[in-house]
Amino acid sequence: MPFVGGNWKMNTDLASSVELADDIVAGCAAFVDRCDVAVFPPFPYLQVVGRTLGHHGILLGAQDVCHMPAGAYTGEVSVDMLLDLNVKVVLVGHSERRHVIGETDDLINAKVLAVLDAGLDVVLCVGETLEQRESGRTKEVNVHQLMAGLRAVTPDSMEQVTIAYEPVWAIGTGRTAGPDQAAEVHRVLRASIGDLYDDDISESIRLQYGGSVKAKDAAGLFARPEIDGGLIGGASLDPEQFKAIVAAAVDAASQEQE
Ligand code: PGA
DSSP states (O other): OOEEEEEOTTOOOHHHHHHHHHHHHHHHGGGTTTSEEEEEOOGGGHHHHHHHHTTSSOEEEESOOOSSOSSSOTTOOOHHHHHHTTOOEEEESOHIIIIIIOOOHHHHHHHHHHHHHTTOEEEEEEOOOHHHHHTTOHHHHHHHHHHHHTTTOOGGGGGGEEEEEOOGGGTTSSOOOOHHHHHHHHHHHHHHHHHHSOHHHHHHSEEEEESSOOHHHHHHHHTSTTOOEEEESGGGGSHHHHHHHHHHHHHHHHHHHO
């Protein structure tokens, strides 16, 4: 089953987060038996968005989490707090946290382990910058981020893991990696997961593509068997676009089954 997430980033306010969640329920609830759909609102709105999502099967996600369980960590949010709010899935290692906030591979790995330990699902984000791509380091950078993020993750917990390939040069820029470019990196990531774990895990793990995905690009990307869904930023703030992207994932999955 494909997996499409909407990362709202630092957008919406109290009223518009409820409105957006309502619209996403109206547009996407009919797809949740054929596609996992998650939204990742800002922390302050998790509770109200969770209530709005109700029991329609759309998953509540968090954009980040603290690696420590509790205590003197001013400004941080723990996995237990997320569990209290019925969060099911957590983004870790988004490029904006790596490159804007300065999170290291070690911190990202600690967050992945904290999320898995709590029984939540994780979307581990990886991706190269433009400079790294242009200097021929795409494969090396993505494999490094993958292996560092998954350090000490047991085969049993890999069921809780999704990987999002998000080339930094395509995020929020309107530049999307073409289906071939995305599929090529997805193959590399899948092969590395096979080396780290086994063939079953590398075949079953879901790899999302993210980076300026709009409704018009979704069908082309999801038609590639290497790509199991998307992590959507800007377009997830528009319920019609988001619905069309989820519908494209459902269509692609049904065609793959034929
Ligand atoms: P974008 O963001 O779709 O706005 O490029 C994607 C992401 O950062 O997850």
